[in-house]
Amino acid sequence: MLNKQNWDRLPKLGLRVQRLLEDAKSTKLMAMGVLPGSVVDVLRKAPFGHVYYIKVDGQRMALRQDELSFIVFE
Amino acid sequence: MTTEVVKKKLVKTVALVGNPNSGKTSLFNQLTGMNQRTGNYPGITVSIKTGKITKNIECVDLPGAYSLHATSGDEYILTNVLLDPEDQHFPDLVIYVADVTQLEKQFLLFTQVRDLGFPILLVLNMMDLADRQKYQLDIQALQDRLNPVEVIPVSSRTGAGIDRLKQRIYDLSGQPLTVQTPDHPFFKLSDAEQEGVTWMHDAFGYTNPYHSLLCLHHHQHLEHHSETEKAQITNWCQEHQFNSLRLQIDDTMHRFDTFEPILHQVKSKKPELENASDRADRLLTHHIAGPIVFLLSMVVVFQAIFSWASYPMEWIESAFGYASSTLGETLPATWWSSLLIDGIIPGIAGILVFIPQIAILFFIISLMEESGYMARAVFMFDRVMQRFGLNGRSLISLISGGACAIPAILSTRSISNPKERLITILVTPFISCSARIPVYAVLVAFVIPPVTIWGIFNAQGLVFMGLYAVGILVAMLVSLLLSKTMKSQGSSYLMIHLPEYKMPSLRNVSLMVYESVRSFVLEAGKIILFISLILWVLSSYGPGEKMRLAEAQATEQAQDQQLDDAATANLIASQKMEASYAGHIGKWMEPAIRPLGYDWKIGIALLTSFAAREVFVGTMATIYSLGSADDELTIHDRMAKEVDQVTGKPRYDLATALSLLLFYVLAMQCISTLAVVRKETGTWKWPVIQFTMMTGLAYLVALAIYQFLS
Known part of the structure; x- marks a missing residue:
């Protein structure tokens, strides 16, 4: 179900959100401004991994890996 | 009964609603000043602050949320308050606080609150930052598009625009305020939703369609629905295959589709450049330098609580010690003077002596919160803490626990997941305190x-x-x-915004320090004093005549051994301690x-x-x-x-x-x-x-x- 994506090589810039998987977490992601069509930059990984520093349409936020995996990119 | 009804009408409730980090709390501080108190919402640990703007206008700082489709315990508080007209915090007027530098993220909740029909003032906060970023926003155009909602630009940090906001609150509070379904809502009901709304209207008499819809989605978490009603709604949803999750996502999407064009028209796009916050974060969140900077700053924090606090603590202790010994020399040696000198004074001293540590810790923590650095620390350490069933924010509490568990436990308030917060509270005292x-x-x-x-x-x-x-x-x-054995209430989230770095406001910092010290002295202080008095009774009294016998024996023994006055007093104290209830x-x-x-x-x-x-x-x-x-x-x-x-x-x-x-x-x-x-x-x-x-x-x-x- 979860969306496996390789986040080893960072930063990844200019990713476009296609859709979000159906889950309560997606509702919260959307409320924070992660929407279909948003441009996402995944800038860096947290020192101990599993958490990512990202920018969504220029807004900075931190997402856990499992939270990020609810986003489907184009 | 009648007086209560009259009072309810006289005192208007104004609620601050908005996203976390929208500057809601600093606006609340600006509006209410020192006239505020913190109350816990029943059953949930996140607290709600209330304060007075005037005698007849009460202001409530409701917990920050991104959406009325709540996902965590503290977000459900907001949904509960806004959907229940009987709730003590149900507002007559909503002040929606939006951070103008991140307007898109703030509008989802705004449109939802608007559709519930509340009279609403839209406050665009942080105008000072927007000005600095050469941000162009046509406020008049926004006002025209959102009519009849009034738009008021302010800066809760500099205080600009606050007077105008207060004036509008006074004006509106003088008028009759009613909840009215807006003519042009931000949602469109699908067939399935329309069916549900009609049914809710027939079953419960709800007139506002969005209110009905939210009750359908979230009835399990709404306290104003009885268990029977919840079962009734659940049944209806199952029978009609009401796909709540899908419909919530559709609702959210539709709202963005509706308000984004409005915002595009009133806002000029700013060029995407790397700003000072981005450059600072290259170092401060770097995978090696970041944790080092954090740990070094924690060493300073620890040092501050540990050593700076020791001076005022010594003053407090010696002042009370001096009071005790002076009173000991002047007062007659009776039970009440002993109660005062050995019970009450040390009891009060034992409360006040913690104030320097609490004040210093909260000073530093509020600097970290206000500047935006705290969110970065949470980002860096969330993973480590998660492995142990804690949250990134738990780290701050655990480190503070090295000085004193009391301010450390107070600082767990920033952890929004109730389970993670509770575990942090339970384990913090294991850390060796001063x-x-x-x-x-x-x-x-x-x-x-x-x-x-x-x-x-x-x-x-x-x-x-x-x-x-x-x-x-x-x-x-x-x-x-504990994390393996305790029942989890709601899932664990990180998902936090990393705000722009900014200069902390002295006003907010000092209010936070004042508030935490005051609540410790008043609430925990009572219990500490009470138990100190019990311990005094236990060590000053003994069963029957034993205490007096012990004193007589010790005096005799001292005379035999020809001890001086001080040694005699010490021997008596020691023998009495043995004969007391504590000794027993x-x-x-x-x-x-x-x-x-x-x-x-x-x-x-x-x-x-x-x-x-x-x-x-x-x-x-x-x-x-x-x-x-x-x-x-x-x-x-x-x-x-x-x-x-x-x-x-x-x-x-x-x-x-x-x-x-x-x-x-x-x-x-x-x-x-x-x-x-x-x-x-x-x-x-x-x-x-x-x-x-x-x-x-x-x-x-x-x-x-x-x-x-x-």
Whole structure:
């Protein structure tokens, strides 16, 4: 179900959100401004991994890996 | 009854609603000043602040949320309040606070609150930052598009625009305010939703369609629906295959589709450039430099709480000590003067002495919160903390616990997941606090002499570090265990915004320090004072005539040995302590603590340590009739001479001393902490569990160590 994506090589810039998987977490992601069509930059990984520093349409936020995996990119 | 109805109409409730970090709380501070109080919402640990704008206008700072489709416990508070007209915080007027630098993210909740029909003022906050970023926003155009919602630009940091906002609040509060479904809502009902809304109208009489829709989606979490009603709604949803999750996502998407074009028209796009916050984060969140900078700054924090606080703490202690001794010389020696001098004054001193540490910690924590750095620390350490069932924010509490568990536990308020917050509260006292240091200092010499190992390390220093390490290790293991066994309420989220770095506002920082000190003194202070008085009774009174006999015997003995006045007084105090209820409890406890290597004298010290751990040293001084506890070396010498009457060996050998040290590392021996846990969790259940868990574990470990070594 979860969306496996390789986040080893960072930063990844200019990713476009296609859709979000159906889950309560997606509702919260959307409320924070992660929407279909948003441009996402995944800038860096947290020192101990599993958490990512990202920018969504220029807004900075931190997402856990499992939270990020609810986003489907184009 | 009638007076209540009249009062309800006279006093208007104005609620601040908005996303987390929208500057809601600083606006609340601007509007209410010092006239505020914090109350806990029943059953949930996140607190709601209320304050007065004028005598007739009450202001409520509702918990921040991104959407009325709530996903965590604190977000459900907002949904609950806004959907229940009977709720004590149900607003007559909503002030929607939006951070103008992130307008898109703030509009989802705004449109939802608007569709519920509340009279609403849209406050665009942080205009000062927007100006600096050369941000162009046509406020008049926005006002025209959102009509009849009024738009007011302010800066809660500089205070610009606040007067105009206050004026509008006064004006509107004078008028009759009613909830009215807007003519042009931001949602469009699908067929399935329309069917549900119609049914809700027939079943419960709800007139606002969005209100009905939210009740359908979230009925399980709404407190104004009875269990029967919840079952009824659940049934309807199942029968009609109401796909709640899908429809919530559709609702959210439709809202963005509706308001984004509006915002595009009123806002000029700013160029995407790397700004100062981005450059700072390259270093501050760097995978190697980031944690180093954080840990270094924590060393400073620890140092601050530990050493800066020691001066005001000494002043407080010596002021109260001076008051006690002066009163002791002037007042007659009666029970009430003893109650005052040995009970009430030390009790109050024991509360006030924590104020410097609490104030300094909250000063630093609010600087971190206000500047935006806290969110970065959470980002960096969330993973490590998660492995142990905690949250990134738990780290701050655990580190602060090294100075004092009380401010540390107060600082867990920023953890929004209730389970993670509770575990943090439960394990923080395992971290060795500054009160344990005097005890460690007296006992460590019995474990190892002050020799130097490998040329550089002080052996006693290493044992000290070992004791700290045991505390940290046990805290992490226990949280791992608790996270596996405790029921989870809602799932764990990180998902936090990393805001622009900004200069903290002095006003907010000082209000936070003031508020935390005040709530500690008033709420935890009562309990601390009460238990200090019980301990005073236990150590000043004894059964029957025993106390007087002990005093007479000691006086006689002193005359035989031709002791001077001071030595006589010390001997009397020691004998009276033995004859008191505390002494009896110590002897009664002896069979239970014997297997740990302790006698009744240590028993008394354990009992009185319950007021605060450092009392151990003072009690030992009294029991061994040394009078004052000024010199730890004197106490150590006296204790070293003590012989076990059963075995004939030195009383404080390696086994006993190590067992006692580990007991002090692990046991819950601080009423002040228990009082704060009671206050923060809202029930006695958790302090009782915490006490049992910590002291039980301490007992078992001390038992194992003593039995193994002796």
